Amino acid sequence: MVIVMKHAAPQEIIEKIHNKMVELGCKVHKSQGENYCLLGLVGETSKIQESQLLANPYVDRVLRVQHPFKLASRLFHPEDTVIDIEGHKIGGKNKPCIMAGPCSVESEDQLLTIARAVKESGAQLLRGGAYKPRTSPYSFQGLGEEGLKLLLKAKEETGMPIVTEVMDTETFETVEKYADILQIGARNMQNFPLLKKAGRSNKVILLKRGLSATIEEFLMSAEYIMSEGNPNVILCERGIRTFETYTRNTLDISAIPIIQELSHLPIIVDPSHATGKWSTVEPLSKASIAIGAHGLIIEVHHEPELALSDGAQSLKPEKFNRLMNSITKISNMND
Amino acid sequence: MVIVMKHAAPQEIIEKIHNKMVELGCKVHKSQGENYCLLGLVGETSKIQESQLLANPYVDRVLRVQHPFKLASRLFHPEDTVIDIEGHKIGGKNKPCIMAGPCSVESEDQLLTIARAVKESGAQLLRGGAYKPRTSPYSFQGLGEEGLKLLLKAKEETGMPIVTEVMDTETFETVEKYADILQIGARNMQNFPLLKKAGRSNKVILLKRGLSATIEEFLMSAEYIMSEGNPNVILCERGIRTFETYTRNTLDISAIPIIQELSHLPIIVDPSHATGKWSTVEPLSKASIAIGAHGLIIEVHHEPELALSDGAQSLKPEKFNRLMNSITKISNMND
């Protein structure tokens, strides 16, 4: 950590801060320049509260050197985390894991039709929403536990483990009972009570990046889960909000290699939510696999024109099949 | 609603969509151009699912004409909503209502010192956090119910009603028992189970705009609360996320007049979180009052250099007093 003192800072204030930092357990090196004075801190800086320092009118800036996440950091855990879901491995050098299925579970017939189709095309995990976070209170809110039961039925028939969203602490145990991977949605990325609850679960957590979350905040939310004892976190990049209006969001594809540098956790891509347009799902999937994403999560619907949610970004089964062929070629080439 | 059909759309597809829209209860007018065909829809469009239409490869775009919010809309409720908290009125032509206090409740001594000071300077309501949403799991998480009890004590002494944050559905009833206004934080603006719970409460809800929420999404979150039966919602603009790094967020001050055009709900400003810098709190407060905000919520701490959270943006009592004088002058001038 580096404390930049303002030009006008009196020597006694600099001394006072210097001494307080030493008290808190740091080594401090002072560099006195003509216009600024720098205090370089090493050692135990975790007890220092940046915001308290900034409350001092003679402190110009506080520059943090160390990332605030530890358990999620590659610095303290150099090997890739690999997560095993009933034999399907996610992370490290494993082949990308493909999760596919409808946005919402609508009926047994709908779910089974889609589940069979995506399984046949090579998807390993089945996605489907039973509790749906919707921008409008007047939109379809999901089938709830009834939807979870249908997912379980689909799992029994196809053998595909289930990924489904958990929306709050109250329905957490219900979702936990049925699902193999609990998804925490973008809008809940900083729902801290939910993160803590997820951290006390023994299920794998799929954490989506918030709409305007920085990479550091994203990893801090993973840290929340891990700090409660659950090391099984899969990260998911799903597009961030920018000024561009042609797409619903902007896929931040650079986040993949950067997160792989900063963290040991697996990172997958959701190309369906990234743009909200079905026609870009296949191209974005190819790019994501080429850049080294550990997996994809894709919305598929056999009748998107009748889908109760996200029809615009859902692929028909035949288009999903073509996508699987394209990405398999790229993924093989990466070997 | 307007459906824009692509150049290449066959006549039969256009007919099919036309008929389906009529079935759903709309009147449809077709305008056939050389490069596009427009279907203009009026009447009952609320059952139409945009996303299903967009799933059709011959549909180019769907342009919505009507705002998706109704209860929050001024169109259907032209008079200003005025909220009364033990005699303090918020909204409409009333004088701006000032809420002030520490970011976090830390101790009885800290809270009472600050409460007395802000009351003396003219603040009407007392703010203070007992449950704290923190980016890092290693930061101070608030005193919980103990903090709520201290707030009640401060209310008993000063007579100031309490504004405090509620973070999840599980602790909702606890917070509801003590607080006069329940604040839903920016990171929870789209925590839909929490919004629904707030909608079933009979307490006033202070809803903060999400870090990257559009004005429409913000009003849709108010709609969630109102659609469950609670009409007492105060909106709060607190800065949005942009590329600018000199301030923590960018106060979207235009949102004040625009929300006042679109909605009848009161809208206040949080200048402390808007930039994260104490030195800009007074200037932003003046601008907010000048533009017609219905109130302000401001962080004050007598020892910001020791504050357990948000010291950098907290005003000392004497600075808060100066701020109150400045805004009173502007507010009187608006009469």
Added chain:
Amino acid sequence: MVIVMKHAAPQEIIEKIHNKMVELGCKVHKSQGENYCLLGLVGETSKIQESQLLANPYVDRVLRVQHPFKLASRLFHPEDTVIDIEGHKIGGKNKPCIMAGPCSVESEDQLLTIARAVKESGAQLLRGGAYKPRTSPYSFQGLGEEGLKLLLKAKEETGMPIVTEVMDTETFETVEKYADILQIGARNMQNFPLLKKAGRSNKVILLKRGLSATIEEFLMSAEYIMSEGNPNVILCERGIRTFETYTRNTLDISAIPIIQELSHLPIIVDPSHATGKWSTVEPLSKASIAIGAHGLIIEVHHEPELALSDGAQSLKPEKFNRLMNSITKISNMND
């Protein structure tokens, strides 16, 4: 400047960089932590190229301490710059200076009608575009020198000095001949040859902030002009680009107090371009004056429904008159 070396950096690389920095004229203090090594640099750091340091794979980050602008910085020039345009003073503690007029000069009749009206309402300077930067090549591109001549005529009649845009180095001298203040538009904020040309002019330059320019970049563009010898720069905040679509841009009102902290140059606000909606021009003007802007530049048109550009954000003369009354009250109150 602080150089953060990666965990794995070998001692000899650290030494090498240390020595090179000393060679370039800095004093260097090393703080060796467990996970990082910091090199704190003071003294003459201006010759150090950040990008070269970052090319070294063992360098994690380079944290700059000093702002890169000098001539524009308040640190080296504590007193406010006040600019005098034929007796109208802009900057410092002077009353806000109001510039008003049509977006484009369209005809003698149009210009004179508007000029007389804004003068009567109390505007000091006349704005009007002769060379127009338009997003579409098919839109009206301005009257060119003919427009400048009309501006001069309007000045002769009303006595109001002229603010008009200069778009490139080729037409620079022409515009310079007629105008009192040369405006450099948002899209040209980093047109460096144009900035250099402006720096060699003896006319006052009104520099608008780029659509996605940070405050630092904005001040660096002022630095470009000043570094060529022209100290007479007025800055103009005119809205930045964000995800919000309800307004064309988002007025960054916090930029006013922040730029006043960082720089001695006058800073004014353009409320017309900030949102693109006439109904928000008056509220934003009031907020801007309350926060301490040194002036405003406002689009006025007597027949906005026939305006050749920016009709949607132009005020009618009677609305402009009302605006002048409101801001005068606020401005008097600031005394």
Added chain:
Amino acid sequence: MVIVMKHAAPQEIIEKIHNKMVELGCKVHKSQGENYCLLGLVGETSKIQESQLLANPYVDRVLRVQHPFKLASRLFHPEDTVIDIEGHKIGGKNKPCIMAGPCSVESEDQLLTIARAVKESGAQLLRGGAYKPRTSPYSFQGLGEEGLKLLLKAKEETGMPIVTEVMDTETFETVEKYADILQIGARNMQNFPLLKKAGRSNKVILLKRGLSATIEEFLMSAEYIMSEGNPNVILCERGIRTFETYTRNTLDISAIPIIQELSHLPIIVDPSHATGKWSTVEPLSKASIAIGAHGLIIEVHHEPELALSDGAQSLKPEKFNRLMNSITKISNMND
């Protein structure tokens, strides 16, 4: 185009606008709803000025249906444009074209060393800056015409055609004399006089997307060039500005398939500027080729730690060679 009239709009105003639109040559269909009245316009809408309509207080919104670009639009030019630079083909189904070289031309030795290296690795075109747009007036501004002469020498030795930036209308002819492709940089994307000049050149123009330009604005800038008579435009996505600070910009990779839908022009990617970090250049290059970009432009330097600009994002020749191998595999797979 669709005009949405406000609820309160009197019938006579609706009639007046209706008639004016018919006068301008449109067919108008009116759809009268309970809360809104829609005017759907087809036919010749190009003469309608949106901003004039919006100046009418009874007009709520104007929704444009047709894209404002024509020459750049695939609608009116369905076949891919393929550009031929001395036998190297860019666009359509051709293999991706790779342009590589230093950020700035620094010396004959530097340029030739790098040119030979990139040629040997398979690059087809040589990039290198002689006129450099730099954020700071105190940074290296390029060698000017001297740099262009060195580029020509390098071309003579290696046979590689030259891509180099042109910064303003004054030096346009000089750059045009030496270069094969004239690059217009991101900060000049809306420098309209420069675009017009480029439109009157017979050289190929490489147009970079502005830092915060929408896809539509990007295509409108291409339209500017084309409307002056030059059809040879190559588009270049180079990252947009977002709130993420870990990378300098955010590569908007979705822009590739979307621009290929909207336009017939070739589109390439600049992975070096997209993040500003050399370690992400190879991953982003792979993703770009997988998604179907028509080429790449990459910064290479044999001694990035001594580079006069952009060292942090420059690849060493051996890393560039590895990159070429990776992308060749992906590109072959696309066949």
